[in-house]
Amino acid sequence: MRLLLCLLVLALPAGALGQSRTVLPSDLTLWIEVEEMAHPPVVKEMVLITIRGIYRRHITREKLEQPDLDGFSWTQLGNDDWREERLNGETVKTFRRRMAVFPDRAGALTIGAFAHQLTLTDERDDWFEHAVLSKPVTIEVAPAPQTDGWWFPVRELKISDQWSNAPDQLTPGEGVLRVVRIEALGVTPEMLPPMPELTSPSAMIFPHPEKRFVELSPEGPQSFAFWRWTIRPSNDTSTIVEPMSFEYFDTVNRVARSVTISAQRVAYGAAIPEAAVPTSGARPHAAQLPGWGLAVLAAVVSLAGTLHASSGRDWGGLRALQRFGLFDPLARQLRTAARAGRVEGVRRAAAAILHRDGASDARALLLQQLDQAVFSPERRPYPLVAFARSFLRAA
Known part of the structure; x- marks a missing residue:
């Protein structure tokens, strides 16, 4: 019994201190983690950062205020993650926010301090405001290589070329829908290349408005673009749709690459118009001689043809x-x-x-x-x- 009373007496100051207005530096900690990279990032390359916090106080309300992030474009990768974890045998609250930042220029760029505005309670269970700040972090950014086209650094790129039906087996008068799908990891939708102009020496090409969207993941934004055209040959033979190409920078292997979407033949197949297709099961009708009206018409046409051939003129x-x-x-x-x-x-x-x-x-x-x-x-x-x-x- 005495031992229990001693433990309670010893625990009272600690419990009172835990809910007092005195906030120790070890009670609330907030910092920025920058994902390690083998090479300095280049302009527009994705840099993953995580804002982490460990809190040993009861928190009634909270709001994380981020700095202006001057020199960066950014996107948040999902919702904030709050958890209770055990650290060295002690139960603490942990905070985690995942973000992707994209430097807009070369040089030393600083990510300013994040401020976590917290509402805490004191020993009388009254609320009071307290802010915990992270330390700024500086990132060295390398300039982008010189390029004549669209600067497009990406971690992973996937491209597919799909057609609504066989482009070289169209029926007369039919068009075909072409869809090029772009999937890129480590960029936002506006960073994807613009939809190229599809060209052909003789095809009629009707571009559709492109569609773009993004899916967020802990590894970064996964952006998608769909480029669409309706294509139809403008003659009764065939045509070639010219190839498309663009360049991108592989940020994993640190090398510039070029991707080419190959040329494609678009043509009518061997389909015969319906009016010219005979019915296979029908019996042929007996031949009938035309009437006098058609006979006279045929004679006139024959005479005109003879006169035309003899005169050598175009009638x-x-x-x-x-x-x-x-x-x-x-x-x-x-x-x-x-x-x-x-x-x-x-x-x-x-x-x-x-x-x-x-x-x-x-x-x-x-x-x-x-x-x-x-x-x-x-x-x-x-x-x-x-x-x-x-x-x-x-x-």
Whole structure:
């Protein structure tokens, strides 16, 4: 019993001191840890820092105030972490905040003092304010190497090139969506290179707005970018989409690297327009002689062809007769699709007519205007009936 009373008497001063207004330096400690790096960081390279605290007092409220971080861009990597841990047999509260800073210039840059504003309690259980400060930390930053392009230091880089369908097996009039995915560790989204301009000698390319976002992890920000284009050949053969390339700085191996996204052939496959595909199971109809009206028309065409061949002159009326649409199944298909409002059917029939009759400047211009309206990001309604009428009349 006496031993127990002695222990209680000895513990009372310590307990009173623990809740008194007197705050010892060992009660509250706060400091900045900078992740060790084998080489001095260069401009824009990620530097990981951790703000740590060990507290031996009861804390009612808290707020960590960070300095201006002049000369740095920064991002916080997740929420603050509070825990109770045992240190040398004593239960203490620990604080941890993870951050990534990116130096904006070379030289000696200082991370100022963090101030942790704490609300503590005294021996009468009254609240009072107390601030604990960390010591400033200085980082030596090396200048970035000279480069003509976008300066892009990154710890890890992954790139994928994806297509919505086989780019060299398109059906006539079809477009293909290309998506290039960039994944980079150690940068924020605005540090990623800008979306490049995709070029081709003959393809029609419609860029989409790029998308960027970031995921935070203890190893740093993981940023993503999606570059998207809709591509369609502007002729009935094929085209090549030019390669894209950009440079980046590998901060792990300390070497500049170049990445190239290869060229790609975009072409229509061996698909035949629907109007030209015979029905395999249908029996052929018996041949029938045309009536007198068509016989007279055939005689006129034959006579005109003979006169044209003998004169050696280019007679525009002959081409007009060749495009006579009364009995043309492709022209009938074009008009039907236009009246029904089916853009795909209109585009397919127009491409089949060009493939059969040969391209003309007027028709190519009309088809280009249709494609720009259909494949543009806004995709506005287009007068298909007027297009079909103008397309069939165009020479």
